[in-house]
Amino acid sequence: MPTDTLPNPEKNPTRSSGELIRLEQVTKRFGDHTVLDHLDFSVDAGKHVTLIGPSGSGKTTILRLLMTLTKPDEGTITVDGERLFPAPEKQVREVRKKIGMVFQQFNLFPNMTVLRNITEAPVTVLGMSKDAAEERARELLELVGLTDHLDKHPAQLSGGQQQRVAIARALAMRPQVLLLDEVTSALDPELVAGVLDVLRDIARSTDITMLCVTHEMNFARDISDQVLMFDSGRIIEAGPPEKIFSEPEKDRTREFLSAVL
Amino acid sequence: MNWDWSAVSDFMPDFWEGLLVTLQILVLGSLISFVLGLVWALLMRSPSRWVTWPVGAVTEFVRNTPLLVQLFFLYYVLPEWGLTFSALATGVFAIGLHYSTYTMQVYRAGIEAVPAGQWEAATALNLPLRRTWSAVILPQAVRRVVPALGNYVIAMLKDTPMLMAISVLEMLGHARLFSQEHFQFTEPLTVIGVAFIVISYLASLALRALERRLAH
Numbered sequence: 260m261p262t263d264t265l266p267n268p269e270k271n272p273t274r275s276s277g278e279l280i281r282l283e284q285v286t287k288r289f290g291d292h293t294v295l296d297h298l299d300f301s302v303d304a305g306k307h308v309t310l311i312g313p314s315g316s317g318k319t320t321i322l323r324l325l326m327t328l329t330k331p332d333e334g335t336i337t338v339d340g341e342r343l344f345p346a347p348e349k350q351v352r353e354v355r356k357k358i359g360m361v362f363q364q365f366n367l368f369p370n371m372t373v374l375r376n377i378t379e380a381p382v383t384v385l386g387m388s389k390d391a392a393e394e395r396a397r398e399l400l401e402l403v404g405l406t407d408h409l410d411k412h413p414a415q416l417s418g419g420q421q422q423r424v425a426i427a428r429a430l431a432m433r434p435q436v437l438l439l440d441e442v443t444s445a446l447d448p449e450l451v452a453g454v455l456d457v458l459r460d461i462a463r464s465t466d467i468t469m470l471c472v473t474h475e476m477n478f479a480r481d482i483s484d485q486v487l488m489f490d491s492g493r494i495i496e497a498g499p500p501e502k503i504f505s506e507p508e509k510d511r512t513r514e515f516l517s518a519v520l
Numbered sequence: 521m522n523w524d525w526s527a528v529s530d531f532m533p534d535f536w537e538g539l540l541v542t543l544q545i546l547v548l549g550s551l552i553s554f555v556l557g558l559v560w561a562l563l564m565r566s567p568s569r570w571v572t573w574p575v576g577a578v579t580e581f582v583r584n585t586p587l588l589v590q591l592f593f594l595y596y597v598l599p600e601w602g603l604t605f606s607a608l609a610t611g612v613f614a615i616g617l618h619y620s621t622y623t624m625q626v627y628r629a630g631i632e633a634v635p636a637g638q639w640e641a642a643t644a645l646n647l648p649l650r651r652t653w654s655a656v657i658l659p660q661a662v663r664r665v666v667p668a669l670g671n672y673v674i675a676m677l678k679d680t681p682m683l684m685a686i687s688v689l690e691m692l693g694h695a696r697l698f699s700q701e702h703f704q705f706t707e708p709l710t711v712i713g714v715a716f717i718v719i720s721y722l723a724s725l726a727l728r729a730l731e732r733r734l735a736h
Contacts, residue, residue, distance in 0.1 A: 328640050355646050366641035370659040379655060380645035432645060 279304040279435065279468050280325065285334030287320055287492075294320045296492040297334070304339075304435070307462055307469040309479040309500070312489030313515060318472040322438040325470070326360045327351055339435065356384070359434030363441040365421040367413040367428070373400070374409040377428045385432065392431070399427035403457045419450030423457055430461070437461075439471040451475070458482070476520055480504055488512045527707040531698050535711055538694035543719075545612055545680045545690060550673050552616025557623025561631065562653075564624070583621035588682055590614050595686040611683035619676050626668040630661035663734045670727035674720050691715060 280302040287295040295317045302308050310318040323329045324336060327343065336344040343354045367376050377396035381387040387395075400406055403423035413421050422442055429437060439458065443451040455478045462469060462482040473479055479486060479500060486503040488496040488511075496509045504520075507513050563575045582590065591614045595607065605613075634657050642652040681692035689697070695708035 326640075326644050328643060352646060355643075358644075360640075360644040362637060362641065362644075364635075364637050366635075366637035368638065368641065368656050368660075370656070370663070380647055383648070383651050383655075384646045429644070 277303060279339055281337040283335045285324065285331045285336065287324065287331050294492050298493065300487065300494060302468060302470065304468055305466045306484045307471065307482050308485045308487060309471045309473060309483040310487050310489060311479065316489040317492040318489050319440055322360065322440050322470060322472060325358060326438055327355055356432065357435045358438065359429035359432050359436070360438040360440065361425050361429050361442045363444050365425045367421055367425055369413050372410050372412060373424050376424060377431045381431050395431060396427065399430055403427050417450060418446045419453050422446065422454050426457060434467070436468045436470065439469060439473065441472050441474065443475060474519060476504065488515070524704065524707060527702065527704040528711060530702070531708045531711060534694040534698050535691065538689060538691035539715060541608065541688065542680050542690040544608070545615060545683060546673070546677050548612045549615040549619065549676055552613065553619035553623045553672065554669065556617060556620035558627050560620060560624035561627035564628065579621040579624060582618060587615065587618045587679060588685055590618060591682060591686050607686050607688045611686055611688045615676060615679060615683070619672055622672055623669060626665045627661065630665035631657060633664055634660045666727065666731050666734060670724065673723055677716065677720055677723070
């Protein structure tokens, strides 16, 4: 596997090895409903953190806040020592470069080929040459096992293939953090394994920090350094996967796990 | 009533001239309405009320007043302000402007129909706003609205004879002149009627071909 195509700490000397993401007292409301309630948490560089909990408990909202797809009502968000919220637009654009996201619905650009989906942002945002971006796109497509589909449009691919292209597209920007938002929830059951295998490979062979919202508990157990159990906008329990999945402390966690496992 | 083929052939030279003018109005008017309509649609998305209010007011006004009134206004009032254009140029602009107030609504619907996930993916990739519009949103929006834009091209074709009112000699203008000179009404009017049907039909074929090409 061409691991040299993935984020490399040596090429990024400013990168800190300690805390990479910090949310402080973050509150998010939608109307009268408080999705996140004065939430504090942090993630160290290179860690794989899985967010579990019932739907509506605020997991996806955390990813969306980090990707700046929505703004908190209160609190601060810091990434790699730089403020992401509140921050001026120009700074947000800079800090956001450190973060990539893969969506539940893939969100590939249907008007572009697979290759251009992956090269578009490296060329227009990072200023890479078209040739360099295409070479890197080919390497990434090899990594996700899709070398034959460069010139196809997303609509010609299966859901699993589209999601693997989306993973390659996110990695092409060399993010330090990869946000995975229920990336297998929209897939047919037989396509889930292929996507999860790709993500396991990436988790194993790179130092990329992962924040993952998923209902695939086996996958969570495999890749996570830490599991956070959410309920009603708060983290009610946190710990390594062995502990959370085998001997959770809270009744709420036990209830949730027995319902999904 | 007698059908006179010799009147048809006598009318032909005038007909070709008129056809050329009608097609000019249609093609240039459509282009103006496509471009201006997109400009209106994009301006209406501005966060500033100082932009959306005047644009909304002007386009609402143009959409809700008769094209004929707008033609007369531009043709007779603009020269008083020192702006003099040929009747054809004035007419093309007027019809393009008028229809741009319809195409803007088509574009708006097309832009709103692009899923929110496309905007989110563009944000996640840090694409600049300008690039998000030009590479992601508009290509998808325009593809969706081609059929609706096509319908306005056909509607515009049927409004081209209005330019006769400001002395542009398109097909109907020529047919009317010919009729009055030769006292033969049936043949020239029938010829241009058939021509209108043929043009709409060809235009609809071209549009369907374009839709197929844009499908992915």
